Amino acid sequence: MLDNDEFRSALSQFATGVTVITTLDDEGQPHSMTANAFSSICLDPPTVMVCIAHGTHTFGYLEKTGRFGVNILNREQQDLGAYFAKKPENRTEDLEYHYSKAENGVPILDGSMVFFGCEVLGAHVYGDHTIYVGEVKEMRQNESGAPLMFFASRWYNPSEE
Numbered sequence: 001m002l003d004n005d006e007f008r009s010a011l012s013q014f015a016t017g018v019t020v021i022t023t024l025d026d027e028g029q030p031h032s033m034t035a036n037a038f039s040s041i042c043l044d045p046p047t048v049m050v051c052i053a054h055g056t057h058t059f060g061y062l063e064k065t066g067r068f069g070v071n072i073l074n075r076e077q078q079d080l081g082a083y084f085a086k087k088p089e090n091r092t093e094d095l096e097y098h099y100s101k102a103e104n105g106v107p108i109l110d111g112s113m114v115f116f117g118c119e120v121l122g123a124h125v126y127g128d129h130t131i132y133v134g135e136v137k138e139m140r141q142n143e144s145g146a147p148l149m150f151f152a153s154r155w156y157n158p159s160e161e
Contacts, residue, residue: 015151015158018081021050022069022099022107023061030099030107033058034085036150037129038070046136048116051129057088059130066120067104068134071112074144078155080109081148102138113144 016036025031037051048070052059062068073081083095099107102117109115118134125131149156 012151012153015149015156018073018148018150019050020071020073020080020084020109020112021052021058021062022071022109023058023065023067024105024107025057025061026064031057031061031088032071032084032107032109034081034083041133046139047121047133048118048136049131049133051131054128054130062120062132063130067106068118068120068132069102069106069108070114070116070118070134071109072114073109073148074111074113075146075148075157076144077111077148081150081155104137108140111142111144113142113147115140 019035019038020032021035022030022032033056035050035052039049041047041049050068050070052062079095080097083091083093098110100110102108102115104117104119106117108117116136117138118136120132121135122133123130149158
């Protein structure tokens, strides 16, 4: 059996982009969570997947709404990536950010490089996560510079190496 800490350490050697998954909470207000378990699936139909832990608020909200947004962050949004990586009750910083609304009502994190507005096509429970397959119904791109990346359990900028 693999050791969880060793497995996590090995996975950290894969550099990833950073996204913020958005959806609506039980009161219809924006809810956000940082995630790097995101991938494209296919072009026709345009689909992506996200993996959401069952112990998160996001999981419960996504189960109810059946829709989500994927906001790809740029390097200047590291503070947002760190902020939304915390549980909502631990977000004590006074950080300024704004949302717009997608056509299906999903929050768009203003300033993100790319936004994908998705409707859940299917879900697969595996272990303590659910893998959501979402059909991209809306997409917005901004000219926002270089992507925010994560590698070896820290923020990563290849140009600084």
